Amino acid sequence: MSQESLDPTDWNDLRSQGHRMLDDILDYLEHLRERPVWQPIPAEVRNRFHEPLPLEPSDLAAVHRQFMADILPYAVGNAHPGFMGWVHGGGTPVGMLAEMLAAGLNANLGGRDQIPVAVEHQILEWMRALFDFPETASGLFVTGTSMANLIAVLVAKTAVLGPTVRQQGIAAGNKRLTAYTSAAAHGCISQAMDLSGLGTDALRIIPTNHRFEMDLDQLQSAIASDRKAGLIPFFVAGTAGTVDVGAVDNLAALSHLCRQQNLWFHVDGAYGALARLAPDMAPCLVGIEQADSIAFDFHKWGQVPYDAGFILVRDESLHYQTFASPAAYLRRETRGVAAGSPWPCDYGPDLSRGFRALKTWFTLKVYGARQIGAVISHTCALARYLQDRILETPALELLAPVSLNIVCFRYRCERPDPVNARIVTSLHESGIAVPSTTIIHGALAIRTAIVNHRTQKGDIDALLKAVLAFGAECDTAPLSEQES
Numbered sequence: 001m002s003q004e005s006l007d008p009t010d011w012n013d014l015r016s017q018g019h020r021m022l023d024d025i026l027d028y029l030e031h032l033r034e035r036p037v038w039q040p041i042p043a044e045v046r047n048r049f050h051e052p053l054p055l056e057p058s059d060l061a062a063v064h065r066q067f068m069a070d071i072l073p074y075a076v077g078n079a080h081p082g083f084m085g086w087v088h089g090g091g092t093p094v095g096m097l098a099e100m101l102a103a104g105l106n107a108n109l110g111g112r113d114q115i116p117v118a119v120e121h122q123i124l125e126w127m128r129a130l131f132d133f134p135e136t137a138s139g140l141f142v143t144g145t146s147m148a149n150l151i152a153v154l155v156a157k158t159a160v161l162g163p164t165v166r167q168q169g170i171a172a173g174n175k176r177l178t179a180y181t182s183a184a185a186h187g188c189i190s191q192a193m194d195l196s197g198l199g200t201d202a203l204r205i206i207p208t209n210h211r212f213e214m215d216l217d218q219l220q221s222a223i224a225s226d227r228k229a230g231l232i233p234f235f236v237a238g239t240a241g242t243v244d245v246g247a248v249d250n251l252a253a254l255s256h257l258c259r260q261q262n263l264w265f266h267v268d269g270a271y272g273a274l275a276r277l278a279p280d281m282a283p284c285l286v287g288i289e290q291a292d293s294i295a296f297d298f299h300k301w302g303q304v305p306y307d308a309g310f311i312l313v314r315d316e317s318l319h320y321q322t323f324a325s326p327a328a329y330l331r332r333e334t335r336g337v338a339a340g341s342p343w344p345c346d347y348g349p350d351l352s353r354g355f356r357a358l359k360t361w362f363t364l365k366v367y368g369a370r371q372i373g374a375v376i377s378h379t380c381a382l383a384r385y386l387q388d389r390i391l392e393t394p395a396l397e398l399l400a401p402v403s404l405n406i407v408c409f410r411y412r413c414e415r416p417d418p419v420n421a422r423i424v425t426s427l428h429e430s431g432i433a434v435p436s437t438t439i440i441h442g443a444l445a446i447r448t449a450i451v452n453h454r455t456q457k458g459d460i461d462a463l464l465k466a467v468l469a470f471g472a473e474c475d476t477a478p479l480s481e482q483e484s
């Protein structure tokens with residue numbers, strides 16, 4: 001039996017192999033543009049991922065060769081400048097290097113007295129300042145906004161029912177809580193209602209106006225009629241940057257209404273909240289600074305590598321009371337490694353937590369917040385450029401107003417839904433550009449979300465050229481049974 005650890009016997013060998021791996025991935029990033037955005041996955045490659053559990057060791061170099069051949073070419077492609085589907089960040093080489101350092105340190109950020117926790121706290125201080133939150137506000141890195149929205153619902157539930165709800169459950173008080181969000185909200189708001197035990201039926205879906213923003217009159221009457229029926233309205237989730245078209249709810253009006261009605265005002269700012277960093281876009285978000293909680297992602301517009309979601313909560317004590325649990329094995333001290341209470345694990349469901357803060361800290365320090373803001377401004381300028389090109393091209397039709405960085409449009413033809421769906425699939429398979437689709441007022445739209453810092457005007461031109469070419473081709477091609 002070997003007495004050896006998992007460390008190498010020859011560090012020099014590992015060091016040279018490590019340098020080769022670093023060079024390969026930096027080469028990949030340097031030459032991204034020469035690659036297809038995405039490519040179909042050959043069956044034999046897919047089949048190579050059904051191996052039995054390897055019992056014996058393999059050479060690191062060989063495993064890395066398999067990574068280069070079978071994994072690297074077949075990712076979704078969101079690092080590529082031609083990726084405009086969904087709302088994915090591009091990542092950066094700096095974030096990647098920071099992630100490598102974090103993995104080397106292997107810090108566990110559940111708690112204890114360590115500077116990695118202070119780094120996370122530093123990001124919290126920066127976010128308090130960015131959103132004009134009080135110095136007492138709490139915050140936490142999480143996987144993403146889906147988890148951050150769930151945490152917000154749970155803290156708001158504590159605010160209205162008190163911390164005893166954690167022992168007694170929501171059924172004990174016999175109070176039926178109701179929450180509100182718009183028809184354009186992300187599905188994870190509804191999922192948060194489900195996971196919190198409040199149920200999705202308790203979420204009122206408020207219709208949107210012609211700008212795809214929550215209709216405030218309808219919100220007000222929904223709240224009034226729920227009160228009349230003896231229910232307890234408690235939570236409103238506004239959206240800063242809807243996932244479909246990038247609309248921003250009227251956050252100032254929502255915050256006013258919530259204060260008046262004594263409701264928790266949450267903002268799902270998954271990608272949009274960081275527009276606070278862009279001087280020309282920040283005014284769209286007025287009112288976000290009044291929120292009781294904000295959920296957002298550094299991994300979208302912030303360009304931090306996945307994953308790096310964040311929840312910011314105005315009232316630290318409610319946040320603490322929602323999650324903190326005494327446990328003998330997590331006993332706190334005033335000195336030694338077990339000092340430094342409260343710990344991050346007191347503010348969320350995770351105990352073991354990675355060092356997401358490090359790649360975010362590196363990103364904000366190395367590029368500077370102003371440059372991240374400039375990237376955000378640039379993606380919005382590209383969206384306006386795309387909008388203008390669509391408006392001047394008779395074969396194309398704009399399907400929603402452009403508020404931030406998302407443009408929804410379609411190719412005009414006799415059978416627009418199947419033809420536009422086929423245009424998008426053809427674009428994906430061509431490797432030229434990857435937009436996604438959505439449904440706008442019942443019509444299938446080509447949805448272009450410009451999030452990546454690498455995307456430039458030429459990428460927009462290439463997308464348009466390909467849409468027109470595939471449009472002309474698909475329009476005359478017969479449809480399959482499934483398409484029609």
Ligand SMILES: *Cc1c(COP(=O)(O)O)cnc(C)c1O
Pocket residue numbers: 087143144145146147186188239241242243268269270271297309
């Ligand atoms: C992306 C997104 C989410 C989900 O965030 P994840 O980080 O993917 O969990 C929620 N809401 C909006 C508006 C989004 O754009």
